Amino acid sequence: MNDASDYIVELKNITFRRGSRVIFDNVDIRIPRGKVTGIMGPSGCGKTTLLRLIGAQLRPDSGSIWVDGQNIPELGREQLFAARQHMGMLFQSGALFTDLDVFENVAFPLRVHTDLPEDMIRDIVLLKLEAVGLRGARALMPDELSGGMKRRVALARAIALDPALMMYDEPFVGQDPISMGVLVRLIRLLNDAMGLTSIVVSHDLAETASIADYLYVVGDGQVLGQGTPEELMNSDNPRIRQFMQGEPDGPVPFHYPAQNYVQDLMQTEKDA
Amino acid sequence: MSLVDRVVLLGRAGLDTLAALGRSGLFLVNVLFGRARFGNGWTLLVKQLHAVGVMSLAIIVVSGLFIGMVLALQGYNILVGYGSEQAVGQMVALTLLRELGPVVTALLFAGRAGSALTAEIGLMKATEQLSSMEMIGVDPLKYVIAPRLWAGFISMPLLAMVFCVVGIWGGAMVAVDWLGVYSGSYWSNMQNSVEFTEDVLNGLIKAVVFAFVVTWIAVFQGYDCEPTSEGISRATTRTVVYASLAVLGLDFILTALMF
Numbered sequence: 001m002n003d004a005s006d007y008i009v010e011l012k013n014i015t016f017r018r019g020s021r022v023i024f025d026n027v028d029i030r031i032p033r034g035k036v037t038g039i040m041g042p043s044g045c046g047k048t049t050l051l052r053l054i055g056a057q058l059r060p061d062s063g064s065i066w067v068d069g070q071n072i073p074e075l076g077r078e079q080l081f082a083a084r085q086h087m088g089m090l091f092q093s094g095a096l097f098t099d100l101d102v103f104e105n106v107a108f109p110l111r112v113h114t115d116l117p118e119d120m121i122r123d124i125v126l127l128k129l130e131a132v133g134l135r136g137a138r139a140l141m142p143d144e145l146s147g148g149m150k151r152r153v154a155l156a157r158a159i160a161l162d163p164a165l166m167m168y169d170e171p172f173v174g175q176d177p178i179s180m181g182v183l184v185r186l187i188r189l190l191n192d193a194m195g196l197t198s199i200v201v202s203h204d205l206a207e208t209a210s211i212a213d214y215l216y217v218v219g220d221g222q223v224l225g226q227g228t229p230e231e232l233m234n235s236d237n238p239r240i241r242q243f244m245q246g247e248p249d250g251p252v253p254f255h256y257p258a259q260n261y262v263q264d265l266m267q268t269e270k271d272a
Numbered sequence: 273m274s275l276v277d278r279v280v281l282l283g284r285a286g287l288d289t290l291a292a293l294g295r296s297g298l299f300l301v302n303v304l305f306g307r308a309r310f311g312n313g314w315t316l317l318v319k320q321l322h323a324v325g326v327m328s329l330a331i332i333v334v335s336g337l338f339i340g341m342v343l344a345l346q347g348y349n350i351l352v353g354y355g356s357e358q359a360v361g362q363m364v365a366l367t368l369l370r371e372l373g374p375v376v377t378a379l380l381f382a383g384r385a386g387s388a389l390t391a392e393i394g395l396m397k398a399t400e401q402l403s404s405m406e407m408i409g410v411d412p413l414k415y416v417i418a419p420r421l422w423a424g425f426i427s428m429p430l431l432a433m434v435f436c437v438v439g440i441w442g443g444a445m446v447a448v449d450w451l452g453v454y455s456g457s458y459w460s461n462m463q464n465s466v467e468f469t470e471d472v473l474n475g476l477i478k479a480v481v482f483a484f485v486v487t488w489i490a491v492f493q494g495y496d497c498e499p500t501s502e503g504i505s506r507a508t509t510r511t512v513v514y515a516s517l518a519v520l521g522l523d524f525i526l527t528a529l530m531f
Contacts, residue, residue, distance in 0.1 A: 055407050077302075077411070085409035095404035109408045112415070154404070161408075 008033045008165055008197045009054055014063035016049065023049050024060075025221035031165075036191050036198040038212035038229075040205065041219045042243065042252065047201040048092075050218070051167045054199070055089055056080050068164065085113055088158035088166045092173060094150035096142040102129070102153050103138040109160045128156040132186060148179025152186070159190060166196050172204040180204075184211055205244065209233075217243060219252070296492045303418050303491075316419040324385045324420065325427025329434070331384050332377060336435035339376060340442025343367055347443075348451050357451075361458035362465040364443035365436075369466065369475040370531070373436035375523050378482035381428050382515035386490035389420055390511040393494025394504035402495075417491050424487025425480075432479035474530045481522060486515040 009031035016024040023046040031037045039047050052058045053065060056072045065072040070083055096105050106125045110116060116124070129135040132152040142150060151171065158166060171183050188211045191198045202208045209215065209229040217224045217232065217240050225232055225240040233244055242250035258264065347363045393416065396402050402412045440462075447453040466472065490511045497507035 057403060057406060081406075081409045081411055083409075084407055087407060089404065089407040091400045091404050093400050095400035097401055097405075098399070109410075112408070112410050157408075 006033055007031060008068055009199070010066040011050075011053070012064045012066070014053065014060045014065065016046070016053065016058070016060045018049075022221045026063075027218070027221070027223055029216055029223060031197060031199055032214060033197050034191075034195065035213040036188060036200060036211050038208040038215045039199060039201045040203060040208055040215060040217050040243070041224075043203060045219045046221070047203075047218065048169050051089065051169055051199065051201055054167065055084065055087060085109075085161055086164045088161070088163035090151065090155050090158050090166070090168045090171055092170045094142075094147075094154040096145075096150055096154055096157070098142050100142075101138070102134065102140050102142070102145070105142070105153060106157045106160055109157065113161060124160065125156075128160055129153075131159070131190070132156045133182070146179075148175050148182065151175075151179075151183065155183075155186065155190075159194065159196075162194065164197065166190070166198045168198065168200045168202070170202055171200065172202055172207050180207060187211055205246065219243070292496070295496060296488070299413070299417075299492055299495065300488060303413050303421055313419070316415070317422055320419045320423035321427055324389070324423040325431065328381060328384045328427070328431055331380055332431045332435050333438050335376060335380055336373075336438035337442040339372055339435075340364060340368065340439030341446045343372075343439070344443035344446040344451075348447055348453070357447075357453055358457035359461055360447045360453055361440075361443065361462040364447070365440055365462045365466050366471060368436045368439040368443075369471045371475075371523070371527070373439065374432045374475055374478035374482055375519060377428065377432040377435045377479065378486055378519040379516055381424075381431060381483075382486045382490070382512050382519070385424065385427075386486050386511045386515050387508045389424070389487070389490040390494040390497070390508045391504055393417070393420070393491060394497040394499070394507050397495065397497065398499035398501075398504060412495075417495060421487050421491050424490070425483050428483030428486065429476060429479040432482075433476070436475070470531075477530075478523065478526050481526065482519050485518045485522065489515045489518065 007030045009029075011027060011029040014024050014027045014029075015022070029039075029050070039050060041047055049058060053060055054067060054072065056065075056075065059073050064074075067083065068086065070079075072080070072083065075083060096102075097108065100108065103125055106128055107121050110121050110124060114121075125138070126135055129138055132155050134149060134152055134156065137145065137149065137153070142153070145153065166187075168187060171187065172180050175183060184207050187198060187200060190196060200208055200212060209232075212229060214226070215229055215232050216226045219239065224243075225235055225237055227235075232240055235241055235244070239251045241247075242252055248254050343364045344360055347360045348357050351357045351360055351363070393402075396412075396416065402416065405412045405415060444455070444458055448455045448458050493507040493511045493514070497503045
């Protein structure tokens with residue numbers, strides 16, 4: 001896998017700051033084509049930012065982001081919107097259009113980007129809804145759906161145009177065990193059946209590790225480690241071990257930095 | 273706070289204001305001159321014309337009626353002292369066409385439609401609907417913002433005209449039917465003194481300018497708001513405050529230039 005075309009996304013020397021806070025410091029990440037790649041790390045470490053960088057909703061301070069041979073930050077507005085038609089993204093909230101029903105939500109990308117006749121749009125929409133098990137829910141409005149169903153409808157919408165790259169932003173957050181199982185299965189199934197490349201950003205370790213072919217662990221603006229799930233589970237790096245084993249204290253301290261506890265308690269309010 | 277801190281804060285506020293002005297200018301250029309790619313642009317526009325224009329009709333008609341009635345009542349009470357109550361029709365028409373029609377319509381429009389536009393767009397931003405639209409490869413500036421902006425431009429001047437017509441009728445109801453001004457003098461005095469270019473057209477120009485400013489502020493505040501519940505509430509307030517101040521300020525400038 002050394003050939004550049006084996007990788008659908010390549011982030012090279014990416015630096016991204018938010019105000020004075022450095023989110024990514026000279027980071028390199030490569031996403032292999034046709035695989036499910038997990039990006040893991042503690043909350044607030046910039047995992048979602050990474051997806052937004054790939055989708056060019058944010059621009060890096062320096063570095064290049066190659067998606068299928070195009071340097072995304074250098075594209076003009078029109079080219080960018082054309083490039084995004086080959087990407088699908090599942091947002092944490094689902095982000096369904098609240099004024100459209102389930103059918104129209106899934107039909108939306110087809111209506112705006114294709115000139116397909118109505119009966120063909122209907123067939124494609126039903127096909128995609130069948131894939132996520134919600135063909136029977138086509139007439140419902142988004143506010144009539146449960147959180148898990150919303151995410152599945154959003155998934156059907158994201159794959160409506162048969163993208164080459166699917167990005168999942170925290171797909172397992174706030175899901176009951178059944179919907180979680182459904183989503184885990186769907187992500188793997190769609191990836192293999194449709195020949196997609198999937199990026200799953202998550203901090204749900206077990207679920208992500210169970211479907212990912214390759215994992216990145218990010219934190220402190222760096223890639224802390226990468227490898228197959230088994231390799232990372234057996235890693236010697238204390239940071240990775242703490243994350244993978246879910247230990248409350250370790251290189252990532254339990255306590256937010258503060259002054260000495262005893263001193264703090266002894267201080268009167270006036271001193272503070 | 274030291275003097276230096278105050279200067280720093282002042283500088284920061286100035287820079288933020290300039291940056292916001294720059295963003296809003298670029299935003300407007302992108303919305304107005306971006307190439308539309310969607311076949312169903314008319315459907316989107318008609319939907320927004322209904323939401324922004326037709327749905328504002330009730331408040332405009334009722335306000336126009338009462339303002340016309342009050343103008344006639346106040347005008348009559350003053351004019352009757354000089355024995356010139358026959359001129360009440362002319363006074364009502366000129367006041368409405370030149371000033372109150374465009375200005376009050378714009379203020380009501382900012383409160384009724386402008387705040388709704390800001391809140392709707394802000395909520396779409398907060399629930400990631402705008403982001404997901406971008407990721408589907410659809411530019412929200414063209415798909416969400418442009419139809420709303422054009423709907424505002426088109427419907428507000430029409431609403432201002434409706435406001436003036438209803439106001440003149442309201443004035444007639446009070447002056448002619450209630451206070452007994454001779455209906456011939458009410459209408460003929462109005463016809464003799466109201467000029468099409470001087471009064472009607474100038475009023476319409478004002479309405480077009482206000483429509484432009486109010487809708488621009490409303491959609492920009494929604495699009496630029498912080499995507500949280502406080503952010504949306506602040507943006508909605510800003511829309512009404514900025515739009516009202518802009519309308520009143522511009523009204524003075526336009527009046528100075530026109531009359």
